[in-house]
Amino acid sequence: MSNSGNYEAVAADIKKLLHQPEYDDGSAGPVLVRLAWHSAGTYDAETDTGGSNGAGMRYEAEGGDPANAGLQHARTFLEPVKEKHPWLTYADLWTLAGIIAIKEMDGPTIPWKPGRTDYVDDSKLPPRGRLPDGAQGADHVRFIFYRMGFNDQEIVALSGAHNLGRTHKDRSGFHGPWVPNPTRFSNQYFRLMVELEWKPKTLDNGVKQFVHYDEDLDEELMMLPSDLALIQDKEFAPWVKKYAADKELFYRDFSAAFAKLVELGIKRDESGKIVNADNVKGGYIS
Ligand code: CCH
Structure with a gap:
C-alpha cells in the first residue's frame, strides 16, 4: 500500500x-x-x-x-x-x-x-x-461541446485524440483505426483527413462510416461522419488545416x-484545493 x-x-x-x-x-x-x-x-x-x-x-x-x-x-x-x-x-x-x-x-x-x-x-x-454520436454532423458536435463550454477551436483540438485507438463493431458499431499507428500520439489524424480521399461505406451491420484503403497496411483506415464534419464545416476546417500543418500548435492546444x-465542474481555491466537494463528509479528500 x-x-x-x-x-x-x-x-x-x-x-x-x-x-x-x-x-x-x-x-x-x-x-x-x-x-x-x-x-x-x-x-x-x-x-x-x-x-x-x-x-x-x-x-x-x-x-x-x-x-x-x-x-x-x-x-x-x-x-x-x-x-x-x-x-x-x-x-x-x-x-x-x-x-x-x-x-x-x-x-x-x-x-x-x-x-x-x-x-x-x-x-x-x-x-x-x-x-457525442459519431453518426452525426457538425451541428450535433457543436451542441454537445458548447454545452460543456468549449469553442470551435477547442472542439477540433480535442477531436485530434482520434489519432489514438480504434472503433470496435461490438462497442460502437463502427470498425477500424483512424491512422496506421494508433498507439502513437501525433497530428496524423488531421493530416490524413486533409490528404486522403475518404469513401462512404456501409458495414454489414448497417453502420455508415468513411474508409480509405491503406496498401502498406493492407487494412482500411476509417473516419466517423462526425470526424469528417470537421473538414466540411467552414468554421472547423481552418483549425483542421492548421493542426495538420503544425504539430506543435496542435500539441499546445490539445x-x-x-x-x-478534466476540470469541468470542479471549483478550486487559490491553493488548488477543490471547494465544491461539499457533499463529501469532511470535505476535501487529501
Ligand atoms: Fe472518440 N470515439 N469521439 N473522442 N475516442 C471513439 C473512440 C475513441 C466520438 C466517437 C467515438 C473524442 C470525441 C469523439 C477517443 C477519444 C476522444 C469511438 C469508437 C467512437 C464512436 C468506440 C469503440 O467502438 O470502441 C465522437 C462522435 C466524438 C466527438 O464528436 C474526444 C474529445 C476524445 C478525447 C479527447 C479515443 C482515444 C478512442 C479510441 C478508444 C479505443 O478503445 O481505442
Missing part, C-alpha cells in the same frame, strides 16, 4: 500497465484516454451537472450508457492501481490515467490536479445522451483543452 497522496507512485504504476500485448494494438493507452474523456464529457455548464467528479461510470445509470460500451476494459486495467493505492479516488485515477497514457504515447504533457471525489450525488447524475476537460 502506498502513502496517501503519492501521485508519482500512482503514475509509475499506470505507466507499467500500458503495455498489454494481448489487447487491441498492444496498448491500454487509447481506451484509458477514452475513459478519461467520457468520465468528464458529461458535463453541462448550465446545470453544473456531470463531469469527472463522482466517477459515476462505476454505476449502471452511467456505466451502462451504450455510449460507454467497452470502457469496462479501461476500468479493469486500472483496478490493480486502485487496490494498491486505496486512498486514491476513481475520479482522480481515471483522469490521471488518460493524461499519463497520452504522454507515454508521445503526446503532450497535460497539467493535472488531484482532489476529485467519488461521492455520487443522485441529483447531479448526468442523463444519458450527453456524449494539452490546454484536455486539461480544461
Whole structure:
C-alpha cells in the first residue's frame, strides 16, 4: 500500500500497465484516454451537472450508457492501481490515467490536479445522451461541446485524440483505426483527413462510416461522419488545416483543452484545493 497522496507512485504504476500485448494494438493507452474523456464529457455548464467528479461510470445509470460500451476494459486495467493505492479516488485515477497514457504515447504533457471525489450525488447524475454520436454532423458536435463550454477551436483540438485507438463493431458499431499507428500520439489524424480521399461505406451491420484503403497496411483506415464534419464545416476546417500543418500548435492546444476537460465542474481555491466537494463528509479528500 502506498502513502496517501503519492501521485508519482500512482503514475509509475499506470505507466507499467500500458503495455498489454494481448489487447487491441498492444496498448491500454487509447481506451484509458477514452475513459478519461467520457468520465468528464458529461458535463453541462448550465446545470453544473456531470463531469469527472463522482466517477459515476462505476454505476449502471452511467456505466451502462451504450455510449460507454467497452470502457469496462479501461476500468479493469486500472483496478490493480486502485487496490494498491486505496486512498486514491476513481475520479482522480481515471483522469490521471488518460493524461499519463497520452504522454507515454508521445503526446503532450497535460497539467493535472488531484482532489476529485467519488461521492455520487443522485441529483447531479448526468442523463444519458450527453456524449457525442459519431453518426452525426457538425451541428450535433457543436451542441454537445458548447454545452460543456468549449469553442470551435477547442472542439477540433480535442477531436485530434482520434489519432489514438480504434472503433470496435461490438462497442460502437463502427470498425477500424483512424491512422496506421494508433498507439502513437501525433497530428496524423488531421493530416490524413486533409490528404486522403475518404469513401462512404456501409458495414454489414448497417453502420455508415468513411474508409480509405491503406496498401502498406493492407487494412482500411476509417473516419466517423462526425470526424469528417470537421473538414466540411467552414468554421472547423481552418483549425483542421492548421493542426495538420503544425504539430506543435496542435500539441499546445490539445494539452490546454484536455486539461480544461478534466476540470469541468470542479471549483478550486487559490491553493488548488477543490471547494465544491461539499457533499463529501469532511470535505476535501487529501
Ligand atoms: Fe472518440 N470515439 N469521439 N473522442 N475516442 C471513439 C473512440 C475513441 C466520438 C466517437 C467515438 C473524442 C470525441 C469523439 C477517443 C477519444 C476522444 C469511438 C469508437 C467512437 C464512436 C468506440 C469503440 O467502438 O470502441 C465522437 C462522435 C466524438 C466527438 O464528436 C474526444 C474529445 C476524445 C478525447 C479527447 C479515443 C482515444 C478512442 C479510441 C478508444 C479505443 O478503445 O481505442
